[in-house]
Amino acid sequence: MELQSAYRQASPPCAISHSPAQAAQILLTRHWDKRFPVNVAAIIAAEGLNLVCRGILNDEGYGFSGYYNRAARTVEYNGNEAHVRQRFTMAHELGHYALGHSDAPRDTASSFVSDSTKPQERAANQFAAALLMPAAAVKVVIQAGTVKTSDELARIFGVSKVAMAYRVQNLGIAV
Ligand SMILES: [Zn+2]
Numbered sequence: 079m080e081l082q083s084a085y086r087q088a089s090p091p092c093a094i095s096h097s098p099a100q101a102a103q104i105l106l107t108r109h110w111d112k113r114f115p116v117n118v119a120a121i122i123a124a125e126g127l128n129l130v131c132r133g134i135l136n137d138e139g140y141g142f143s144g145y146y147n148r149a150a151r152t153v154e155y156n157g158n159e160a161h162v163r164q165r166f167t168m169a170h171e172l173g174h175y176a177l178g179h180s181d182a183p184r185d186t187a188s189s190f191v192s193d194s195t196k197p198q199e200r201a202a203n204q205f206a207a208a209l210l211m212p213a214a215a216v217k218v219v220i221q222a223g224t225v226k227t228s229d230e231l232a233r234i235f236g237v238s239k240v241a242m243a244y245r246v247q248n249l250g251i252a253v
Contacts, residue, residue, distance in 0.1 A: 098201045101176040102208035115236025116210050118168045122153055127175060129168065131157040142184040143167045146174040149181065162238045166190065166206055173205030174198070211235045211245040220246075220253055228253045 096104065109124040110116060122129045133140035133156040144167035145154040153171040155164050170190060179198050189199045216235070225231050231253055232242035246253060 096177075098173060098177060098204035099208040099213070101173070102205050103212075105172070105176060106209065106212055110212075114215070114234050115165070116212070118165055118172065118210065121209070122168060122172055125172070125175075126151065127172070128152040130154045133158040142186055143190065144171045145184045146171040146179070147181060148175070148179075151175075160238075162232075162236060162241070165210065165236055166238070166241060169206035169209045170202045172209070173202035176205060177201055207241065207245050207248070210237050211242065213249055216245065216249060217251060220251055225253065 105121055105125065106116070109121045111120075119129055128151055130152055132142075132145075132154045138158075140156060140158075142154075143156050143159060143163070146152075147154070153168060153175070155167040155171065157164065159167070167185070167190075170185065177198070179202070185199075189196070190203060216231070219225055219231065219234060225234065228242055228246060229239055231246070232239045235242060237245075
């Protein structure tokens with residue numbers, strides 16, 4: 079296990095040759111237990127990264143949604159934000175790691191909007207969507223026919239209604 083763990087630490091799915099969706103798929107294949115919602119915290123831990131909750135207790139001044147610290151191999155997320163937002167932040171910061179980005183700037187709300195003009199932020203958002211709402215899984219759930227609204231779909235995947243709506247739209251499918 080130690081050897082395997084060392085190997086993982088040396089190799090983010092990376093970097094140059096993979097699209098955000100491909101990088102997300104690699105991590106899902108490595109670590110996802112196929113349950114919904116995707117346990118992003120468990121994937122971060124399995125990848126050998128540290129996960130730190132900020133903004134609570136004596137840390138109320140933390141003014142960011144999240145931060146990826148490459149040198150410390152740490153993903154931070156703001157524990158004061160909505161649960162679905164925390165999950166998206168974790169996935170977004172994991173995306174900076176998976177895509178080989180250098181120390182990410184501390185992410186504020188503007189990093190998470192779908193039309194962010196910064197390429198690395200857009201890529202991290204695309205990664206997060208692909209990780210939390212795997213394309214094949216979204217299609218299977220919709221085609222099963224038991225989900226009647228996009229709100230139900232958002233609950234299943236543990237994401238915001240807005241994030242779910244974008245994902246469904248981008249995948250070209252309808253609920
Ligand atoms: Zn970011």
